[in-house]
Amino acid sequence: MKIIDYRKKIKFKRRHRQFQPTEIIIHHSWTRTVDAMIKALRSKDCGTHYCIDRDGSVYYLTDESYRVAHCVNHNEHAIGIDIIRGSGQEILPCQYDALNELLIDIVDRYEFRCPVLHDNIIYYHRDLRATECPGSIDDDKILF
Numbered sequence: 001m002k003i004i005d006y007r008k009k010i011k012f013k014r015r016h017r018q019f020q021p022t023e024i025i026i027h028h029s030w031t032r033t034v035d036a037m038i039k040a041l042r043s044k045d046c047g048t049h050y051c052i053d054r055d056g057s058v059y060y061l062t063d064e065s066y067r068v069a070h071c072v073n074h075n076e077h078a079i080g081i082d083i084i085r086g087s088g089q090e091i092l093p094c095q096y097d098a099l100n101e102l103l104i105d106i107v108d109r110y111e112f113r114c115p116v117l118h119d120n121i122i123y124y125h126r127d128l129r130a131t132e133c134p135g136s137i138d139d140d141k142i143l144f
Helices: 034-043 093-109
Strands: 003-005 014-016 023-029 050-052 058-060 066-068 078-084 121-124
Touching: 023 034, 023 093, 034 050, 034 078, 050 093, 058 093, 078 093, 093 121
Parallel strands: 003 058, 023 078, 023 121, 050 078
Antiparallel strands: 014 066, 050 058
């Protein structure tokens, strides 16, 4: 997994967490580039921790010790991951690969027990809020 550290390049509105993360929330971005996604999030005082670009590169945007606004009532405890899709585009195989590698890395580092998609630890944004985010995504391609 190729990780590009963007933490010094951008600053989302953020604050230190009071608690260790206990959830991972998967989002999508209808923008076509990482920089466009960052601009769109900042215009709404939102943020994310990671972004997966169309080539499978993972951008590390905000240190996990900070909370950023990405899912109401879950920001204090959740790590946010955005997937760049562009309007009407499907998630590419290299993005699923990068997402799975990143999920495994986070789950291992925080020693999360029994992660299950939609039910425990790992959620889509729509599992927690009334939204279509992350759009069409193939559950069978997510390892958990």
